[in-house]
Amino acid sequence: MSSATSSTSAGRMVRGRSGRVGHVVKIVVLSLLAVLFLLPFYVIFRNAFTSEETFVSPDWRWIPDNLHFSVITDLFSDSDLDLATAMMHSAVQSIGQTVLTVAVSFMAGYGLARFPNKATGVILKLTVLTLMVPAAVTFVPSFIMTSEFGWIDSYRGLIIPVMFSAFATYLFRQSLLGFPKELEEAAELDGANPWTVMWRVVLPNSMGIVAAVSTITFIGAWNAFLWPLLVARDNTMTIQLTLSRFMTSQGIDYAQLFAGALIAIAPVVIVFLFLQRYLVQGMATSGLD
Amino acid sequence: MFVYVPIVWSAYLSFFDARATIRPTQFVGLANYKYLLTDSLFLNSMLTFIVFAVFIVPLTYVCSLALALALDNVGRLRAFFRSVFFIPTACSYVVAAMIWRLSFFNGARFGLMNSVLSSLGFEPVDWLGGSNSWYWVALVSLRLWLQVGYYMILLIAGLNQIPTDTYEAAAIDGASGWRRLRYITLPQLRATSAAVLMLLLIGAFQAFDEFYNMLSTAGAYPPYARPPLVHLYLISLGGSQQDLGLGGAGTMILTAIIVVFGLAQNWWVTRPDRRQQ
Known part of the structure; x- marks a missing residue:
């Protein structure tokens, strides 16, 4: 060059x-x-x-x-650490949150992009407003509401209160604004209703932005700390909580802790390496301004 | 629903005395607000945020802009470098705090920084112990490492939107690299920069994970370096105080501050348009 x-x-x-x-x-x-x-x-x-x-x-x-490979195998046989269970909890929580967030934000983003009227204009403003007030700041009332519902230590409690992402909705809207309307009109002429158009025409042709939002949501969910710290107990203890608890306790087995960290970052790093191309493109096309 | 109901609920709860209960017990009016706004611990947490933001916001912005500009014409290695600088984004604050706390900034002699210092003939430093202010180095460098790649990507996206012919025109006029940066790149990046700075500021305001994981020990958080969310967590849910009315009032104050940030940013971005009118 x-x-x-x-x-x-x-x-x-x-x-x-x-x-x-x-x-x-x-x-x-x-x-x-x-x-x-x-x-x-x-x-x-x-x-x-x-x-x-x-x-x-x-x-x-x-x-x-x-x-020695035994460092890793010993880690999984240590019942005190219970790494395999924590990994499983984290996997259910992150995949669940990713699927739900993508589905909800895709629908919301499509609605905001395709049906512009006064109401959606207001909703868009509200969405941008909630972008400003991050979920972490409102953790006290969110926790109160979650415990009112009896969702403490359940996947519902871990996922549902944090699955509505203004950022994801915004990214979908920005990206779908540029979706060729002709494709949708063609499908409508063939007798498809708006719902079918959204799922069968728009979604399959927007996999790039879907991959981008999925990656960003998955990474955020897998690495989440504050919300699981409040909501998760024994039945939903995630990998980040397990690591944090062992790190802040006394008498640490350093090698074991870092082997656990190695296992904990493996899934995200793999997802990241495969999908970062979409992430970069997604952020590049939707832009911030 | 999960955004507005909690805010309204905390607004409601903030007027009550709700200790260790989620149901309001006794109406106390603005007492919770008054308490927080005159409480030196709460004010200290605001000060902690300000110190943190003063370091991390400009530092991250300058570093990610420098990386974005450097990668802009680096050639074939562009994709490789971009991936390398971006990949810390995949790491969690918990794992990063583990590396920083137990290896890099371990106060014992076997910490990496202390090993380097002693090989240079210096005494080891008690990085995180609180007997000095060196813990800021650990906190700021951790966040910088973790997030700089993400903002670099956002700024690269912004750079790519600048039309190439602007630069060609400048090149014909013989503008130097520095002048091109000053008079073309930075003004054209204005909107992206404002968004990035805003995200950085809000991010710093929400700092919790790395503070908690780097500084707390078995069940206790040290009295120094408590940013707002850590303080809110300790008074409402994490500590022995369990005062949710106070937590609600704290939530309202923090939300109000965020909204002020947002309005300030909005004003800043739309300012040049207004000047033209």
């Missing part, structure tokens, strides 16, 4: 020799930053497979000295 004809996006200039040197310096600096950004991930790995003696020794060692 050192030629003068590079043309991906903005800011293209003819580069002279000094420009080429600058380019190399930039690559070096970015590479160093990249190492720094990946360092915490390596440290999880290093700590998980490092013996206790090495971990607490004042000489920091980069290479793990306890590289």
Whole structure:
């Protein structure tokens, strides 16, 4: 890309020799930053497979000295930690929340994009307004309402109060505004009702934004902490809560804790690596302004 | 429903004395508000938020803008670098706090930062113990690492909306890189920047996870570094006080502050239009 004809996006200039040197310096600096950004991930790995003696020794060692697969298998057989159950709880909660959030926000976003009138205008304003007041701030009354319903320590309590996402609705609306109306009209001519049009025509042709919103919701749900901390007890204890509880207790088994962290971030990192393309596109097309 | 009902309920509850119960017991009028607004602990939590925001908002904005601009013409490695800087977004605050607390900023000699310091001949630092203010370094660097990639992506999206011919015109006029940034990129990014700064500010206002996980020990949270949500959690649900009336009043105050942020941002974004009229 050192030629003068590079043309991906903005800011293209003819580069002279000094420009080429600058380019190399930039690559070096970015590479160093990249190492720094990946360092915490390596440290999880290093700590998980490092013996206790090495971990607490004042000489920091980069290479793990306890590289055995048993570290992971022991983790799952430890009934005190109960990692497998926590992972299961987190999976149900995150997948449930993702499916519901996507379904609800898709319908809301489609309605707001396709049927503009005074009422939807007001709803859009209200949606933007709730974007401003995040769910975390209202955790006290949300908790009160959830416990009134008797939903403490249930998936309903974990998912339903946090599944309405103004951000997701907004992203869907912005994206669906650009959906070709001809496609919908063609389906209507064939006798499809608006409901069928939405599910059978619009949804299958909007998988990019659906993937983007799903990724962002799944990551948020899997990593959620404050709301599960309030609502989840033994029957719905999520992986983040389990890790947090062990981290803040006394007498920590460092290797075990970090092996748990390794397991905990694996699903999100995998989802992220596969779907981040959609995330980047989704945010790029809908924009923020 | 799950957004408005809680707000209305907390508004209602905030006028009552509701200790360890979710049903209002005794009408106390504005006493809960008065208590909070004169309570030094609550005011301290606001101060904690301000300190945190003063560090994290500009720092994240500048870093993510720098990364977005750097990646704009980096060539073939663009996608690789973008993924690397974006991937911390997938990490939870709990896991990040674990790494920061037990490895990077462990107060013992075996912490990574202390190992580096001692190899340079310095004494180890008690990073999170509260005997000094170094815990801010840990808190700010954690959030910076975790969120900078996300805002970088938002800013890249904003940069891509700037028409290329503006730059071509500037290049013909011989504008330097710095001048192009100052007179084309930044003004064109105005709306995106305002949105990003707003999201950063609201994010900092909601900070809970990393504070809680980095600083609390078996059942206790230290008296320092309590941002608003942590304080609200401790007085209403997490601590022994269990005062939900106070929690409701706190919710109303925090909600009001967020709305003020939003109005301020709205004013800032629409300001140039008004000037033209």
